[in-house]
Every structure is written in C-alpha cells, then in structure tokens.
Amino acid sequence: MYRRFIKRPLDIVCAALAMLVFCWLYGIIAVLVRIKLGSPILFKQPRPGKGEKIFLFYKFRTMTDARDGNGALLPDSERLTKFGRFLRKSSLDELPEAINILKGDMSVVGPRPLLVEYLPLYNEEQKKRHSVRPGLTGLAQVNGRNALSWQEKFAFDVQYAARITFWGDVKIICKTVQKAFIRQEGINQSAQTTMRPFTGNDAEAKGTGHE
DSSP, X not given: OIIIIIHHHHHHHHHHHHHHHTHHHHHHHHHHHHHHTOSOSEEEEEEEOGGGOEEEEEEEOOBOOOBOTTSOBOOHHHHBOHHHHHHHHHXXXXXXXXXXXXXXXXXXXXXXXXXXXXXXXXXXXGGGGGGSOOEEEOTTGGGTGGGSOHHHHHHHXXXXXXXXXXXXXXXXXXXXXXXXXXXXXXXXXXXXXXXXXXXXXXXXXXXXXXX
C-alpha cells in the first residue's frame, strides 16, 4: 500500500516543504555558485528514470568550465574548486533535485539516477533498479555511497526496488542526514575526485570499472 498509494504524495509534500522552508538557502547557494563558479548556476543532464524514461536532472554546479589551450575541458580534479568540494561533501549541490521530485521524475528515496550511456551496460538483474523512481538518496548511499564498487551499489539498488517500505525509507533518510551533515562519509572513492565511470560488468570483474 505504501509503495502504490502513499510514497508519491509524501514525496510531493516533502519536496514542496523543503523548497519553502529552505528557499533562503537556495538563494544563498545560487548567488555563491554564480560568483565562484560562473553560470549557468544549475547543472542539467539527461538521466534515465523509472522504466528507463529519460528526464532532465538538476543539481547546483560544482565545477568551473576551465579549459586548456586547445579548448578542451580540464580534468575534473582541476575544475572542482574548494567551494565545489564543500557543496558535494555537504550534499547541498543536491538541493535542486526537489524540482525533479515535484515533477515526478524522482522520489526522495530510491536508486540514484545514473548516466544514460550506462543503460546498455546493465545485466538483466541490474536493470531492475529502473523499476522504481530514482531517488535523492538510497540504500547504496547509506551503505558506502561512492566508496562502493559498482557491483555492490547495483546490488543495493535492486534490493531496495524489490522491497519498499515506509519505515525502510525513514531509516534511509535518517542515515543520509547523519552521513551527509555529521560524518560526511563515502563522498568519493578513495583517491578519486569524482566517480569513476561504469564501463560494464566485465571491466568491473577485472578491476577496471569501479565507480
């Protein structure tokens, strides 16, 4: 009953309240992003949602558009500023995803929306992560986040999709708050500035496709 009739209305209420209560924070971060990182203020990217339907995903930008002499973007490690790192470590860059939740693209809790180019790389079991709306946070995020391998993360995603409960979602939200704002655990993989791309299950098995 919760999954079919209650989860979506709760998502709408939570997202709307968050935007209303923290409108001042949205404004402050938007101004700081514009000053420190430039425009556009929002990072927008197509991502697959429920049923692999593509939607436009929103976050506050955390990197500059710095380029080399040939006009190519510099590596992430050089474009990710101290301010950008702070936004990621505190998860404040995720705030605009409330828009996606209100639109019905996402849920408060669910598997994180990944890149469109990963779709052909999933095996049949991993594809089950798209049987539910992607989330602002999820089971994988409270069990290691980017410190997990792709295989571990997908296993948590599929586990969540198979059994969604109210108290399970509450537990994930509470753990997310604890990890993001108190301990700041699992933000990036060891020695990595940003996630390593998923290159397929064969590459993962060989140790070259970790996140």
